[in-house]
Amino acid sequence: MPDPLYFCELLPNIKQVSVSIDSQDGEIPTSVGLHPSKRALTVKYGAQAVHIMLPTPIDSPSTTFAPAKTYRFPASQTYLSSGEYECSSGPVQDPWEASFLFPECSIRCIACTTVVIPGGRIRKWKNLPSEHWADMMDLWHCHKPHDKDGNSEGSRYSGVGRIVAESTVGLVDPMYFLLRREDCENVAFEQTRPYEAETVACQICNVPLGIVDSKADGIRLMKWSLSLGLGSFKENGDEMLDSYTLPQWLSAHLQLLVDNTGQRKFLIKPGASILSHQHLDGSGKRIEEGNEGVHIWVFNPNTLITRSEKPTPTRAVKVYYQRVTSKGEVEGLGDIETVYLPQAVYGRFERLLEEGNATLPKDLRTWAGAWKGGWLERF
Structure with a gap:
């Protein structure tokens, strides 16, 4: 008999650990016992024993439990x-x-390690303010400026203090670096459609690295496409590199959206880079878009999980999601924040959700009929 699927999750709000077990043929365990460490369950199917690692130790007066497929234990x-x-x-x-970076750091393509920003090129790193800082000015000011007719000019804050890329200065957003074009090397530029921003790609392997931000007179290099050179070198002369996975960056972006908007549900759509206004034409009107998208609900932005494929406790974002394929479905979502991802990244995002869903026990794969269960690893 193959090893069963299992998924364990810490429910921090109620201080419990949820355990779901699914054998390949739907068989119920013959016995379930608590390991002396209290960090694992020993599940037996006849003569076969399987250890299920828990995300946290549990408190239980008993060391044996009635055979079942799901459990709730006090953490x-x-x-x-x-x-x-x-x-x-x-x-x-x-x-x-910015506090982590220093002039000796280099920036490289994550796929082929080609240098995009050599060490020493950027003399100073500075954190960017939130993308929503201009929108918040209405809330920060008791007395907004008015024009001669008495109309509020609050909406004109967005033009005040425009952020512009500076030579030899790296501006740092949680998701990207904003840099001057002339500070970068080994990059190529391509514009696929008249209304879209130019794509910045690695000149060696052609992996997309970011977009041209014409409003800021610079380019945005997305962190998920990069490795960071730490300015120190191995014995063979190779620079030591730091990098993270796409799921970690995407979960961090979802967390950022939750923090900035106060919402938990978003519509993720392909065809544009994050916060880039690629879908705006010259008149400022949004052009016709496709109806493809993922309606995602950030159910728990910070939890610990263990699962069959990775028994060590892992930080994760628990989500539910629905595929959206028609205009009616999009309109049915009402007033919801829309988030755009580059087409290639959107495709990987969809696959990550589906792959995560496939690793869950059957009882966790769907919820309330229309929602699918999923998760993304986080930092």
Whole structure:
């Protein structure tokens, strides 16, 4: 008999650990016992024993449990108040923010490690303000400026203090670097449609690295397409590199959206880069878009999970999602924040959700009929 699928999740709000077990043929375990460490279950199917690792230790007066497919256990209060738990679940500093970077750092293509920004080229790194800073000015000011007719000019804040890329200065957003074009090397530029921003690609392997940001007189290099050279070198002369996975960057972006908008549900669509206005034509009107998209619900932005494929505790974002394929379905979502991803990244995003869903026990793959269960690893 093949090993069963299992998925375990810490439910931090109620301080419980959820366990779901699914054998390939739907068989119920013959016995379930708690390992002496309280960090695993020993599940037996006849003579076969399988160890199911838990995301946290559990508190239980019993060491044996009635055979079932799902369980809820109280998480260990001692563990939840420990420094180990704080380290594994507490706030994470955004990778590669300005305080982490220094002039010796280089930026490279993640696929072929070609140098895009050589070490020493950027003399200073500075964090960018939130993308929504201009929108928040209405809330920050009690007395907004008015024109001569008494009309509020709050909407004109967006033109005040326009952020512009500076030579030899790296401006750092949680998702991208904003840089001057002349500070970059080994990059190529391509414009596929008249109304879209130019794509920035690696000149060697042609992997998309970002877009041209004409409003800021610079280019945005997306962090998920990059490796960071740390300015120190191995014995063979290769620079030590730092990089993260696409799921980690995407989950960080979802967390950023939750924090900035106060919403948990978003419509993810292909065809544009994040916050780039690629879908705006010269008149400022949104052009006709396709109806393809993913309606995603960030159900738990920060949890610990273990699963069959990776038994070590992993930080993750738990999501539910629905495919959207028609204009009626899009309109039925009402007033919802739309987030655009480059087509290639959107395709990988969809695959990541589907692959995650396929690793779940059958009972967790769907919820309330229309929603599919999924998750993304996070920093």
